[in-house]
Each structure stands twice: as C-alpha cells, then as structure tokens.
Amino acid sequence: MNILLVLPVVIPLTTLLLGLLVKRHHAWVSFISLAGSLALLAAGVWLVMLAAQGVVLSGQMANWAAPYGISLVIDRLSAVMVAITGVIGLATLVYAHRQPMPADFLRDVHLFVQGLLAGICGAFITADVFNLYVWFEVLLIGSFALIALGGGERRLAGAMTYLVLNMLATLMFLLAAGLVYGSTGTLNMGELALIFRADQATSGAWLGVMLMLMSFAVKAALFPLFGWLPASYHVAWTPVSALFAGLLTKVGVYALIRMVTLLWPEPGMVHTVLLWVACATMIIGVLGAAAQTEVRRILSFHIVSQVGYMVLGLALATPLALAGAVFYLIHHIVVKANLFFVGGVAARLTGSERLAAMGGLYASKPLLAVLFAIPALSLAGIPPLSGFWAKFVLVKASLDAGVWIATFFALLTGIFTLLSMSKIWNESFLKAHPQPEQLGVAGDGPRGAWLTMIVLAAITVLIGFGAGPVMEYAVASAEQLVEAPAYLQLIERGGE
Template identity: 85%
Template sequence: MNVLVILPILIPLTTLLLALLVRRHHAWVTVISMTGSAILLLAGIYLVALAAEGTVLSAQMGGWAAPYGISLVIDRLSAVMVAISGVIGFATLVYCFRQPMPADFLRDTHLFIQGLLVGICGAFVTADIFNLYVWFEVLLIGSFALIALGGGERRLSGAMTYLVLNMLATLLFLLAAGLVYGATGTLNMGELALLFRADEASAGAWLGVILMLVSFSIKAALFPLFGWLPASYHVAWTPVSALFAGLLTKVGVYALIRLVTLLWPEPGVVHSVLLWVACATMIIGVLGAAAQTEVRRILSFHIVSQVGYMVLGLALATPLALAGAVFYLIHHIVVKANLFFVGGIAARLSGSERLAAMGGLYARTPLLAILFAIPALSLAGIPPLSGFWAKFVLVKASLDAGIWVAAFFALFTGIFTLLSMSKIWNETFLKAHPDPERIGATGNGPRSAWFTVAGLAAITVMIGLGAGPVMDYAIAASTQLIEAPAYLQLLNRGGE
C-alpha cells in the first residue's frame, strides 16, 4: 500500500488524537493542532507536486483487492483539494491564535477543526461510495459542533437548521447508496463508471445515482436546496464561518464533479439539468445577497451564487469548462474564506456587522480596506486577479459550446457581485460611522488575524498573476476527470 495516499487522513486524525491526550493543557492543544495543520499543508503541497508530474496514487485498505475493499485515490483534483484544505485549515487556526475567547472554547475549536479536516480530506481521497458516506458523517458531526460551539439562542437555531437539512441530505445519500448497491452489487466508483459508461446500468442504479446527486446538491447548496446555508453560516464564530465558507460546500461540489465525470464523461440529460440548476443558483444567490444588510449574510448568499459557476463548468462538460471549474474551486476557496476573515476584523473595529452600524474604517485602517478590496474584486472577476481568469474561462467555454444563455448569466452574476462588494465597501469603509467613538473601541485584534488575511490576499494575487501554470494544472486535471485512469486502472491492477 502506498502510504502517501492515507497521509491526508492520517495527519489530521493523529493530530486530533494527540490533542485529545493533552486536552487539559490548552497551550499544548494549540501547539499540536497548529503543527498538525502545518504538516497537512506541506503534505498537500507535496502531493500537488507529485500530481503535477503525472503521478497518480492509489491504495486498497485492509488488503482487499478492488472492487471489494475500500479504495483510496489521489489524482490532480484530489491532490489540489487536499492542499487547499491545508491552506484554509492552517489559516483558520492562525486567525484563532490569541483571540479574546475562553480557553476551553479555543481548545474545543482546535479539536473540532481537526475532526472536520479528517472528514474533508477523507472525502477527497476516497474512491468508494460507502466510504464517502462515512466521511460525510464525520464532516457533519464536526461542522455541527463548530456551529453550535459557544451556545446562545441564535447560534443554536442556526445550528439546528444546518443539522436538519444536512442530515436529510446524508440520509438521502445512505438510501441512494443502498439502491445502487442493490442494483449493481458494488459501491466502487471505478466499477460503477464501467457499468454506466457501457450503458449497462439498470433503472435501480440510475435512481440511486440520481438521489445521490440530489444529496450532493444539498451539500453544495445548489438551487433550490440552498436555504440552510445563509440561515446558518453567519451565526457561527467568525473563523468557523470562514472555514465553512471556504471548504464545506466545496466537498459537495467535489462529489458532484467526481461522480458526474466518472459516470457520464459525455454531455447528456444530467448535464442539461445541471446547466439550468447552475444558472438559477448563480442568479438567485446574487439577488439574495443584494437584499441583505449584514456582512456575513451577504457573503453567505455569494457562496451560493459562486457555487453556480463551478457547477456550470461541470454542466458544460467540455475539457475547457471542467478546467474552469477546477480553477474556480481553487480560486474561490481562498477568496471566500478571506472575505469572512476580513469581515470579522471589520466587525470588531466597527462594533457591529450590520452595514447601518458600520463605517469610517478607510480613515481608521486603510490597510484593511486594501485587504478587503483584493478578495472582493477577485470575487467579482476584476483583472488581473484570480476570479477574472476563472470567470473568463467559463464564459469562453460557454460561448465555444454555443450556450449563450450560460455566458449571459455568468456575466450578469459577475456585475451584481461587484455591486454587492461595492455596497460593503461604501458602507464599511467610506461612509462616516454613526457612532465614531465605537471605532476600534475593542482594539485591532491579534496580529495573527491580520497576518492571515494578508497571506490569503497574497495567494489570491499570486494565483491571478500565475494563472498560466494554474490553468495548465487545471486542464490536466480535467483530462484526468474525463478519462478517470486512477479509478479504472485500480480495478485492473487488483488494488495494488
């Protein structure tokens, strides 16, 4: 077995277990958690370097040959998702460092974040449907605990909304997995790909897979199944909101991309449905953001609209469009998490995250204005930042495919995204604060938070300026998605 394949799971799991052993010593929990996240980040970068050279890693757990055992695969897409998860996980813990919160609260945050990273990374590397369900369960437990952490009526209400709808999606996934197994006798993704690509799947298998796609759509917050996200993300502690904004819906998007490209490499009915779902998600999300008056509520609706772009790339099903979806995933995870981080600093300085109660921050901290402008303009697709290239590729892929309506919705959503970011900019930074004495009354916050947003802003700029190599990687990843060598060859090798 190739040990490298299990590193993305083993590192956060080991970190969690070690932190639990010393949980009474809060400082040691922090040290172990941050060290483990740094190691996960380094491991992710190494896996991306291997994947960029064309290396595909695979393994079978327990010595059982595919398709009977649990298969693990790391290709270009899963490698970069592990790496970007390491970036956001480490950034979140740095942001949390020395925050003015109770020691027990900070300790529990570290523990639950490590548990969450176990589930996220497990979902990215598994090649087995039931194993994916298990990682979704792990992810759900960790994410619910993080939302509810700290208590309070508002937070618990949002946590229950999150739990109920995501539990529904998880139960639907379990039902779908049972239907697929009953109809095909397997839950190995590679073997399912062979059945569907040969058009040998039964009606029961089709029903199970469609239910599975609905489950993933709920996890990804696609229209019309997105209501849980803006009702829950804004109630969590700011670093937790940022972590969720960056990673959680992307696990659902990843599962959609992986399953659809495996089973249907050529455009078909499923892609046509996803196309209209993607367009509706973009429009409804951005219009919902326009109606909000709190920073994190606005940003939460923009998560929904931006997920539409990623699914648009999947729906178009051309190599360029899939590459655009991969590029968009990389760009959006960094940008969206950073906007929540910046929003947290702005709310601390203003004394509120309601736009009406904010203002005057440009004069108070021009650096924060710059650190907000970089991810905000990138989200809106302003050149030469990362978001411009991601949107450009998807619009070009839409026009190349002759689907003008998709290009229109993508551009329309980009314009309204810019308007939303302008609203936050004007209300938070340019207008006068209604109560100037409140500005900075609680201080600027720990320097670690500022280092976090500066670092993520730098990554956004680097992705934009280095779009060529990133796009080359994304194009190669899209080819792997369509040809699926990692999943199909695993069966031929008997799981070596």
C-alpha cells in the first residue's frame, strides 16, 4: 500500500508518541509538536498536488481485500481537507507558542492537539463506516480533554455539555453502524454505495443510514441539533476554540457530504430534507449570533450559520452546488479560525470579551483592525474575498436549480452576517474604550500569534484573488464525489 495513504494519520500519531516519550522536557515537546504539524502540512500539500494531477490513492491495510479489510481513500476532497487540517493545526500551535500559561498546560495542549489531528485526518481518509466511528471516538476524547484543560467551573460546564451531546451522537452512530451491518453484511462505503445505488437496500439499512446521518448532523451542528456548540466553544482556551471552530464541525459536514454523495448521487428525498435543514441552520444561526454580547459566542453562532451554506450545496446536489460546498469548506475553515484568533488578541488587549467592555482598538492597534476586517468581510461575502466567491457559487447554483427559497435564505443570512460583523467592529474597534487606562495593559502577546493571524488573512485574500484555480479544483472534487471511482473500484477489484 502506498505510504502516502497513511501519512496523514502516522505523522500526528508519531508526533504524539515522541512527545509522550519526552514529556518531562517541555521545550522538546513543543519543538516536536511544531515539527510534526509542519510535516503534516507538507504531506497535505503533497497530496493536493497529486490530487490536482488526477491521482487518487486507495488501498487496504495489511492487504486484506475489500470489503473485509480497512479501506483508505485519498481523492481531491480528502487531500485538501488533510492539507487545510495541517494549516490550522500548525497555526494553532504557533499561536499558542510562548503564551503566558503554565508550562505543563502548554505541553498538554501540544499533545492533545496531535491526538486530535490524527482523529480528524483519519476521518477524512477512511473508506469504512466502522473506522469512521473509531476516528470519531478519537476526536471526542481529544476534543473533550482540550476543552476541559485548565479547569474552572465555567469551562467544565461547557466541556460536559459538549461531551454529553457528542457522546449521544457517537452512540447513535454505533447503533446505526450495527443496523447497517446487520442489514447489508458490510460497512465498507464502496459496497454500501453499490447496494444503495442499485436500490437493493432493505428498510433496516435505510434506518441505519438515517441514524448515521443524524449523528453526522449533530457533529456538524445542524438545526435543530446545534445547541451544544455555542454552549461549549466559547469556554475553551482561545487557541483551542479557534482550532475547534475551524475544523471540528467540518468533520461532520465532510461525513455528510461523503455518505450522501456515495449513496444517493441523484437528488431525492434525502436532499429535500437537507435543503430545509440547511435553510433553517443558516437563518437560526445568524439570528442567534445577533442576540449575543460576547465576541466568541457571536462567532460560535456564526459557525452554525455558515455550516448551513455547506449543507445547502450538498442538498442542491448539482455539480455546481457541490463544487460550491467544497469551496465553502476550504474558505470557511481558514476564515473562522482566524476570527477566533483575532478575537482572542482583542480580548487580551481590552481585558474582556464582552462588547460593552471593549473598544479603542482601531486607534491603538490598526493592524489588528485590518486583520479582523479581512476575515469578517470574507465571512459576510464581500468581494473580492474568498467568502464572496463561495456564496456567489452557491447562490448561482440555487438560482440555476430554481430553488428560490434557498437563494432568499442565503442572501438574507449574508446580510445579517454583515450586520453582526459590523456590531463587533463598532463595539470593539471604533468606539472608545470605557476604561482607556486599561487598554493594552496585558501587552500585545507573542509574535507567533500575530504571525498566525497575518498568514491566515493572507490565505483568505489569496483564495479570493485566486478563485479560478480553487474553483477548478472544487469542480473536479465534486465530480469525484458523485462518481466515487476509488471507493467503487476497491470493491470491484477486491482490494488489490
């Protein structure tokens, strides 16, 4: 089996193991973790370059033939998801480097982040439902530990909310996998695709898959199953919440996109349900953000809202809409993580995350104002930034499909998003600080944090101005999602 297939998982797991071996030496843990994250990014870029040339990697662990062995597939979508996971993982650790926190705390952050990255990448490359469940478990363990890290009543309360609801979703997933296996005799995604595409699925298989999609919907924070996210993300340490904001819900979205396109390449009942769920998610999320008065709680509700756009592309099920969903995934991961990073620095400088207690940042830190404006305007869909092109493609796809209600909610959500970002801008940057003598007392923070925000803002601008190549990649990714050549060929050739 091509070694490239396992690199996205082997690199963070090896990094975690090496970090555990030298955990008494905090500086070594930090160095190893940063080096491992850089290696994961390099592997992801390599995979994207291969995928852009039409290379699809697939194989079986230990050469056990499909559908009995563990199948792995890296196509265009999974390759870019691994690459962007490397970007956000490295950005998180660079941002966290030299932050004024206890050495043991920072060491544990590095170790748990590597475990989390392994779980995320494993979910992106697996072609087997049970192993997807395993990687979700790895994700749950690492993410719960990161939320709870540091303790405190508020943080532990948020961590428990996160754990309980995500554990229920994971148990639902396990039950669903059992139903699907009992009804079909397989959990291989390629073989399931052949069964469902041939309309040979039993009622038990349908019930199992529906439960599976519901568990993915919880992980993706779709309406009405999103309440755990705004109740938990804002309590974590800022770099951790930025990592979560960028990546965790996207694992659920990825699983939804992968399973729905595999089993139902043509529009049907499932797509109709997803359409209404997507519209409700967009508008309820953005209205929830409008009611909040803390920066990270506002941004947390916007995660929910923006997930609706991605699922809208899946629900419309046209090639252009699927390409828009892929484009939106790429754009949103970078933008949302950066907004949380900027929010953390703003809270440090002003001494609070409450909008009423913030202010004065435009005059005192103009660079930070620019670094907020770029992802904020991109999130709202202002041209020529990445968010504009992502929204434009989805709106055009909905118009082409004649789904006017989707167009209406997409545009309305964009307007409300702009208003919400304007509220943060006015309160945090334009107005005077209520206690000017307290502004900037805590200092600017480590240079790594500023470097992280600058690089992510630059990526957002580059995606906007380089939308053509990104869109070409997204269109080719959408074609692979529907045709699923690697998933189906693993079954046809018996895993050879």
